[in-house]
Amino acid sequence: MLDLRYMAETLSPPQEGIGENQSTFEQEASQHVSDYLSEFERSINFNPDQRLQLYLAEHPDQEISDDDRKLFVDTLRTGEGYKQQLWLWRNEHRLEADVKHFPQPVRSLIYEYWATIDHIKNNRPTDKDEIRNLDLRRNLEHFAAAKELVNLGLAPNETIGRLLIHFISIEEGFDVIDPERDIRRLQGYS
Secondary structure (H helix, E strand, C coil), rough: CCCHHHHCCCCCCCCCCCCCCCHHHHHHHHHHHHHHHHHHHHHCCCCCHHHHHHHHHCCCCCCCCCCHHHHHHHHHCCCHHHHHHHHHHHCCCCCCCHHCCHHHHHHHHHHHHHHHHHHHHHCCCHHHHHHHHHHHHHHHHHHHHHHHHHHCCCCCCCHHHHHHHHHHHCCCCCCCCCCCCHHHHHHHHH
16 A cells, blocks of 8 residues: 555655765656656546545535545555556656666666566567566566665655656667556466
8 A cells, every 4th residue: 555654745756765975867867756756646647635526526416424535545545546547647647767867776777677678579589488587587677676766765665666667668668558468478378
């Protein structure tokens, strides 16, 4: 579940993780990711109070109990609800972050992740064991980069960190939007 303390802090973008030892470029890149999430969280796509007000305006005969209101807000703020709304919001709001200016730990992890993606694309392995191993490696590198975004205070959790890395990878041409990919991967393992 999304940390509510994090939600409150992001209404004015957090400076955690943007240390004095970082270059101006690193601070700007980090701030860009923080601003992206803050803008999303203030948007109608995410803001639970605004979404609930819109619903009630469209359904004036509805009465919402405090318990139902809490359930609505909690549901929207869960990792999966947050992720789904961020995906929808991304359609009109691209995350264009210059990875070469990210803080070193996350930059290196993203570059490793991209190198594995390139290796898979360029070599097109056919052996099931090799495919599994490369996919596991790619997945672990993706997770490591996402975890570093969390460690730097740039993502609320690993799920959203992974999604942000995915968005950046799409913008840089290393990945594509492909809803059927997971199904194909699972079929390739059987």
